[in-house]
Amino acid sequence: MNALLDMILDTLIPESPDGxxxxxxxxxxxxxxxxEVASARDIVGAGLTAAEERGFADLDAEGRIxxxxxxxxxxxxxxxxxxxxxxxxxxxxxxxIAALGMDPRPPHxxxxxxxxxxxxxxxxxxxxxxxxxxxxx
Amino acid sequence: xxxxPVDVLIIGAGAAGAAMAWSLAETRMRVVCLEQGGxxxxxxFPSTRPDWEIQGMGxxxxxxxxxxxxxxxxxxxxxxxxxxxxxNAVGGSTVLYAAHFPRLHPSDFRVRxxxxxxxxxxxxxxxxxxxxxxxxEMMGVAGLEGDPAYPPKKPTLPPVPLGxxxxxxxxxxxxxxxxxxxxxxxxxxxxxxxxxxxxxxxPCVTGCAQGAKGSTDVTYWxxxxxxxxxxxxxxxxxxxxxxxxxxxxxxxxxDETGNECRQRAEIVIIACNGIGTPRLLLNSTSSAFPDGLxxxxxxxxxxxxxxxxxxxxxxxxxxxEGYKGPMxxxxxxxxxxxxxxxxxxxxxxxxxxLRGVGPVxxxxxxxxxxxxxxxxxxxxxxxxxDKSAGMVIICEDLPEEHNRVTLDPHxxxxxxxxxxxxxxxxxxxxxxxxxHGVERGKEALTAAGATRTQAIAPLPPAGWHLMGTARMGTDxxxxxxGPHGRSxxxxxxxIIDGSVFxxxxxxxxxxxxxxxxxxxxxxxxxxxxxxxx
Numbered sequence: 001m002n003a004l005l006d007m008i009l010d011t012l013i014p015e016s017p018d019g020x021x022x023x024x025x026x027x028x029x030x031x032x033x034x035x036e037v038a039s040a041r042d043i044v045g046a047g048l049t050a051a052e053e054r055g056f057a058d059l060d061a062e063g064r065i066x067x068x069x070x071x072x073x074x075x076x077x078x079x080x081x082x083x084x085x086x087x088x089x090x091x092x093x094x095x096x097i098a099a100l101g102m103d104p105r106p107p108h109x110x111x112x113x114x115x116x117x118x119x120x121x122x123x124x125x126x127x128x129x130x131x132x133x134x135x136x137x
Numbered sequence: 138x139x140x141x142p143v144d145v146l147i148i149g150a151g152a153a154g155a156a157m158a159w160s161l162a163e164t165r166m167r168v169v170c171l172e173q174g175g176x177x178x179x180x181x182f183p184s185t186r187p188d189w190e191i192q193g194m195g196x197x198x199x200x201x202x203x204x205x206x207x208x209x210x211x212x213x214x215x216x217x218x219x220x221x222x223x224x225n226a227v228g229g230s231t232v233l234y235a236a237h238f239p240r241l242h243p244s245d246f247r248v249r250x251x252x253x254x255x256x257x258x259x260x261x262x263x264x265x266x267x268x269x270x271x272x273x274e275m276m277g278v279a280g281l282e283g284d285p286a287y288p289p290k291k292p293t294l295p296p297v298p299l300g301x302x303x304x305x306x307x308x309x310x311x312x313x314x315x316x317x318x319x320x321x322x323x324x325x326x327x328x329x330x331x332x333x334x335x336x337x338x339x340p341c342v343t344g345c346a347q348g349a350k351g352s353t354d355v356t357y358w359x360x361x362x363x364x365x366x367x368x369x370x371x372x373x374x375x376x377x378x379x380x381x382x383x384x385x386x387x388x389x390x391x392d393e394t395g396n397e398c399r400q401r402a403e404i405v406i407i408a409c410n411g412i413g414t415p416r417l418l419l420n421s422t423s424s425a426f427p428d429g430l431x432x433x434x435x436x437x438x439x440x441x442x443x444x445x446x447x448x449x450x451x452x453x454x455x456x457x458e459g460y461k462g463p464m465x466x467x468x469x470x471x472x473x474x475x476x477x478x479x480x481x482x483x484x485x486x487x488x489x490x491l492r493g494v495g496p497v498x499x500x501x502x503x504x505x506x507x508x509x510x511x512x513x514x515x516x517x518x519x520x521x522x523d524k525s526a527g528m529v530i531i532c533e534d535l536p537e538e539h540n541r542v543t544l545d546p547h548x549x550x551x552x553x554x555x556x557x558x559x560x561x562x563x564x565x566x567x568x569x570x571x572x573h574g575v576e577r578g579k580e581a582l583t584a585a586g587a588t589r590t591q592a593i594a595p596l597p598p599a600g601w602h603l604m605g606t607a608r609m610g611t612d613x614x615x616x617x618x619g620p621h622g623r624s625x626x627x628x629x630x631x632i633i634d635g636s637v638f639x640x641x642x643x644x645x646x647x648x649x650x651x652x653x654x655x656x657x658x659x660x661x662x663x664x665x666x667x668x669x670x
Contacts, residue, residue, distance in 0.1 A: 117299025
């Protein structure tokens with residue numbers, strides 16, 4: 001069933017038109033997503049069955065979108081259940097992070113450089129004088 | 138374990154307990170601290186892991202009810218629009234705080250005199266000023282001198298960089314002519330007292346793997362232990378006991394394996410936060426104190442104050458590099474902090490800027506309506522990724538007795554100790570303040586260039602600041618502790634956490650909590666021979 005799930009993931013998050021962002025299914029996320037939705041096995045199972053019944057694997061990309069929209073209309077919980085863990089798995093995948101322009105690594109230990117920023121405008125604030133109230137009337 | 142009493146027993150190793158322990162260490166008294174959590178290992182903090190964003194929603198989340206750690210205790214906050222956020226470990230909630238480190242204003246100590254509501258504190262800004270200064274050195278406070286919203290003060294370290302995001306937002310405040318200033322932050326922007334400098338990891342609120350953030354496990358505690366303070370971890374106190382003379386004589390607690398233990402003490406100091414402290418006092422009943430220890434006023438647990446928060450997000454056309462840098466600390470705006478008779482509410486609030494979120498959080502936030510699936514997914518995501526900047530609005534919460542902490546009749550922690558139950562409603566004054574803040578926040582973000590804004594008010598998971606439930610005062614009928622944190626009812630019992638706040642101000646309370654702790658410690662040290670008079 002992972003092959004079918006990968007096709008559905010590819011439909012949820014397809015390759016971007018410029019080819020920069022990969023499709024979700026192509027990253028092999030099916031096992032991860034399946035593990036995350038284990039507690040909703042019935043919902044996912046029913047959705048996968050509906051996809052099979054529509055011959056999902058044999059449809060072209062536009063046909064798969066149409067089929068998934070039909071399934072979503074009949075079983076809204078199916079797409080909702082898949083989308084959250086798919087986004088989580090997709091947007092922490094190294095290939096996706098790199099495609100977004102970040103180093104595909106955790107923040108620590110390298111950290112990031114940060115611009116100090118321009119503090120010249122604070123002269124205007126400073127020139128207003130004390131803004132706090134006295135603690136006596 | 139010996140049945141000998143220790144000189145001082147501190148309950149809780151968070152912001153207040155750590156400062157107290159360090160300060161008392163020089164007396165060479167035998168000081169013991171009991172902490173229900175353990176030491177955190179910075180190498181295991183989320184920012185060291187590829188799934189760092191998700192970790193912040195689970196094991197390092199704000200709510201003890203969802204984290205599921207044994208060290209935490211559950212909190213029944215169903216009857217409150219604001220949910221409690223705290224953490225139990227050496228360092229307490231400073232392990233997960235943002236380290237935004239402002240002081241209260243002078244006017245915050247005189248709310249009754251100036252605005253005719255709530256009560257005045259029995260101490261003032263000038264009294265706490267030297268302790269704020271000492272705490273700045275100990276915690277390593279970064280900031281910029283000269284903020285006209287405060288009396289003169291001198292931060293220890295250079296300010297946290299604004300970054301592209303902070304600079305963008307500052308232009309919004311400038312165009313409106315409003316106050317703004319780089320945040321006072323307990324973040325080591327340079328090496329400080331052996332702490333490595335901040336490297337802009339981002340998610341400070343899931344623990345600082347770099348050790349740059351001033352949580353008390355890396356500031357006060359190493360020094361206190363070196364000076365001889367004994368810190369016992371995974372020890373959860375059930376109750377404080379009293380002797381025939383009406384003085385506190387020790388505690389009963391459970392150790393890591395659940396064994397019931399007893400520790401006697403000459404002085405007991407409670408530092409368990411605005412929820413944990415009333416919980417412990419209310420659970421410490423005896424014939425002398427049938428309604429809970431130190432509760433002859435009936436005010437233990439009452440006057441609970443959070444800071445009602447609003448969150449306003451703006452989306453900008455250009456990348457802001459918002460995932461870089463301390464997420465809660467860049468700049469603060471206090472244009473609307475002091476009472477203005479032209480407004481329809483009393484007191485005021487602060488704006489604190491937030492940085493952006495990472496790729497996963499961007500997607501999950503987008504799923505609430507801006508991000509769908511299918512061919513448009515990437516185009517929609519591109520309008521969200523690294524394009525958002527946010528701010529929180531921290532409103533002063535005025536004390537009301539019906540906002541309170543009691544003991545839940547059914548819910549218990551892992552050791553069977555009754556859990557706290559929260560009853561809290563948002564006041565009309567707070568609602569008006571939130572409404573004002575949201576509109577002004579949207580105005581500021583739009584002035585900075587945001588093309589779209591969105592607000593949440595009140596922000597449900599924002600019960601970070603826990604105050605007022607064992608208030609300070611001079612009148613034993615109207616307060617729980619005196620001006621030096623000593624219980625009116627029990628002469629060797631002190632309270633030093635946010636419980637003692639009389640009013641809340643409109644800023645993060647940790648700096649003030651620690652300044653009070655250092656002030657009380659100084660009083661104890663200078664008055665040891667007459668302390669129980």
